[in-house]
Amino acid sequence: MVKHWLRSNRGFILFMLCLGIFRTAIADWNPVPSGSMRPTILEGDVVLVNRVAYDLKLPLTDVSLVRLGEPQRGDIITFSSPADGTRLIKRVVALPGDVVAMDNEVLSVNGQVARYDRLQPAEEMLAPGVSVRALRATESVQGTEHAVQFLEGANGRHSFAAITVPEGHYFVLGDNRDNSADSRYIGFVPREKLIGRAMRVLVSADITDRWQPRFSRWIAPL
Template sequence: MAFWNKSKLEEVEEDSPSFVSSLSSFLGIIVLVFAFKSSILDANNIPSGSMIPTLKIGDFLFVNKMRYSLRIPFTEKEIYRIDDPRRGDIVTFIPPDDALNYGETREGIFSKRFVKRVIGMPGDTIRLTRKYMETSKGRILYAFIEYRPIGSDSFLDYAPEEVPQGKELADVDDIRASSGTLFRETKGEFQHLLLETSDDIRNAGARFNCDFSNGCLIPDGHYMVMGDNRDNSHDSRGWGFVPREDILGKALIIYFSINWKDHTCQFKDGLELSEKGPYEAEKWDAANILNYCQPNEIDSYGNSSSSEEFEPRMDWLKRTILYRIWRMDVRWDRIGRLLK
C-alpha cells in the first residue's frame, strides 16, 4: 500500500513540472506573437473608404512596422530609425489629436491608427487647387496637387489622367465612391489609382493655419498625407501634418478581402451601380430587399445607414449571422496584392 502511494506521488510530482512547463511555453509563445505583431509585422483591417480604390472596405493587410523604425515591443517608442517614408508610400500612423473624434485616444490598447498616402515631404511647399476637369462622367472638381521641393524654383505635379473604370469600382462597399471617376497619378517611379466624385467638401473645417491655395510649407520632420478617395478622406487638409515619430509602418500586402455589402446591399449588381450610379442602378424590390438588408441598414432614401462604430456588439453579431454572411463576397483577385 505504501509502495502504491509512493508511486502515485512520484507520478504527480513528475506530471506537475510538465504542466507548468507547458503553460509557461504557451504563455511565452503568446508574448512572442504579440511582440512580433507590435514591432515587426502588424495585421490591420480597413473599416472605411478613405483609401478607395487602393484599399477597400473589408480589406485585411499586413503592415511592415520595421520599414522605417525599430520600436520597443508593446510600445510605440522608437529606439532606432532605419529609413524615412518616401513620396507616395502608404503609411500607418498615430493620428494628431485634432483628427480624433470624441472618446478616441492616441495611446493605449484601443488607440486609433490611420492609413493614408504620403503626398508631401519635409521642406515641400504644397499647393492645392480645385480644377474642373472634363471626364467621361461629366465635369468634376479635381483636387490638383502641386509641390515645390527644397531647392526647386518651380512647382511640379503628379500628372493626373483619367483611366477606364473597368471593374475596379464594382465591389466597393460605398455608394458614392462606386460611381466616382478613376484617375492615375505618378509619384516617383510608380503610379497608383485614386478616386474623385462630383462633390467637393475636402477643405471643410480645416483647423490649422495653412494657405494651401498659395502654397504651404511642410515643416522639417513632418509629412502631408491624403486618402486616395479624395472626396471622402479625413486627412492633412483638415488637421495638419504628421510628425515623423508618429509614422509606424508601411502597408505591405493584402492577405484577405471581403465585400460585406453593408452600404450597398440594396443594389442588385455592383458593376451596374458603378456604371449608372445610385439613381439609375436597379435595386431590390420591397418583396426581396429584406433577404439582403436588415431594415436598419436602409433609410427612407434607400441609402445605407449602417454604422458599426456605434452598433452594440450583440446587434452586430445578429446582423452578421442573419444578413452579412449570406450576402458577402470574397474578393479573391485582391488577395496577395502588393501595395504601393
C-alpha cells in the same frame, strides 16, 4: 490553481507573448474599415504592415531605438492620428521641406502640378443600395504614380494654399480624395507617430455582400 494553469499552458503563453512582441515591433496586420484609400485599398481588406520599415521601436511605445529608413513620396503608411490617436492608413504625398498645394482637386508638390491620366468613370458604394458616381484616374507627380478617386458632388477641401511641410513631419492624403480625413483636416503627421509601411493585402472580404471572400485580392501587392 493559477500556478498549475500557468505551468500547464506555459508553451501557449510564451507563444502569445512572442506573437504580441512580433505584432507591436516587427510586423502587423491592419483590417481596413473605411473607403478612404479606394480604389487602392477596399473596406474589408486586411493589410500587412512592415513596422520596421522606418524605425525599430520599443514595443508598445513610440520610442524609436534605431532609425532604419525614411518614408518616401508614394508610400502607404499607417500612423496614429495627431488629432485623436486613431490608427489611420494614408499615402505620403509630401516630405519634410516640400511645398504642397491643391487647386480644385489638382495636387502640386514643389511647384510641379500633378498629371491625371487614364480617367475612368465608376460607381462608389457608400452604403448598401446607396452609391454615387465617381471618377478614377492615375495621378503622377514628383516621380510617383498611383490611382486616385473623386466623388461627384462631394463637399471637401478641394483647394488649399501652398504650405511647407515642417522638419520631421509628413503630408498625407487618402487616394479617395473626397472621402478621407487626411492632412487637410488633421494636419501634418509627426515622424514619431508613424507605425509602419503597408506592403500588401493579405486577405479581403466584401463587407457589403455578407463578407464573401474576394480571392482576387488575397496576397495582392499595393
